[in-house]
Amino acid sequence: MKKEISVLMDGELFEDEAEGLLNQIKRDSAAHKDWEIYHLIGDVLRQPEHIHCDLSAKVRERMQEEPVVLAPRGHAVKQKIRTVALSAAASLVAVGVVAWMSAQITPETFPQVAMQQAALHPASVQIKPRSSDYLMAHQEFSPSMDMSGGAAYIRTVAYGIDGK
Amino acid sequence: MRMRAAFCGLLLSVAANANAESLDWLKVVAFAAHQTDYSGVFVYQYDNRIETSRIIHVVEADGEHEKLESLDGPKRKIIRHHGQVWCYINHKMVQVDSQQVRIRFPAFLPEQISTLSANYRAEQIGVARVAGYNAQVILFEPKDNLRYAHKIWADTGSGLLLKAAVLGDKNQIIEQYTFTQLQIGGNIDRSWIGATAPGDSLPASQEVIKGGTPINSGWTVDALPQGFKKTMEIQRPMRGRRTPVTQIVFSDGLSAISVFIEPDDGDEDNVSGLSSRGAINLYHKVVAGQLFTVVGEVPARTVIQVLDSIRYKDK
Incomplete structure (x- = not known):
């Protein structure tokens, strides 16, 4: 079964064979799971940066809880x-x-959403006050100083280096 | 056929001109930032926060004087003059930096402009109104995903930067600052220069009495992101550190990456990891008793790539 699914995903089955197999996948939950896992593997191989986990089960669960x-x-x-x-x-x-x-x-929207999540992740950890000294030391040599002058220093003092 | 070639040539030269014109704007903006007297209030937006600050910049016979002051939240203030920086910490002004190594002027040297145009496409994308002034809007689009896009609004009259945004690879705003009120020239408060008020005196710090010294540390970055060039390598004192810190700066013309190397003092904040504030990403790692820190207004992947490829080679 797994081998057949793999062949199907490679597009190497004839149309009628593919149709039969797809029907079988729809009925057989184990086969359906394999089908999903194979796609996840494919996605991970193609875009290792943006795929974190299989969300489909969770999304389905949440949708069932949603009142209609x-x-x-x-x-x-x-x-x-x-x-x-x-x-x-x-x-x-x-x-x-x-x-x-x-x-x-x-097809483009899904990876986009995934990428935005990946991009948001690091922002959740704020730079510690002690590290403000590095920002200060960096700022003086940054080209941003050439354009905006001292206003660029706002990055180094954004919410307080007080107390450290 | 010849007609078409001529047309293509014309298009190319128009494109090249547009790029050159946008880059000329940068020189104007840089010149104005250092040579104009101004006073204004600006809003800084980053990481879903908004902060309002006042900035005063005046040029005197002995150089530029600048005061930056937060208007909301805890009191924060920075005064700069001649590469010297004082900061309001623990209810007093403390000198935190003193750099004589940098040739401050002219900003945007020709080699910096050529580095910049190799890494970004510059384009004038229209005119807009900011803080009551007419502005030329210029977009600097990176040619890869190792840097952010920058969008600037320059006053068509004075050349001053009225608004600046840093954009991520999905065009989302990473950080933005905008003047909401701005006075250019005229009668600008200078009473704070020379620090007349007793509590506001600007002492030279015992710790940071001299700036950095240019050195050849022997540290290199093997996988330096394309387009970045080393602009500075110094050994410098830093607040609260007993030993001097090695700082190496790389620039791609619009943004910079600093690498700091120092002995690990065992502080609990030195744990490996990534943190960020607005466009700035910071990455720490302790390896074999050395603390490595990489800071830059570049995406997280770029600071990680830099830190993970730092290597010691013989001088």
């Missing part, structure tokens, strides 16, 4: 017709949202 509200509740008997109309309207909106979302999810 498509129509307003209450006064069901009195305003039955109105509720139906509203829920129809809400469904239309939901369809619109889904259509919009699928339009947004192009």
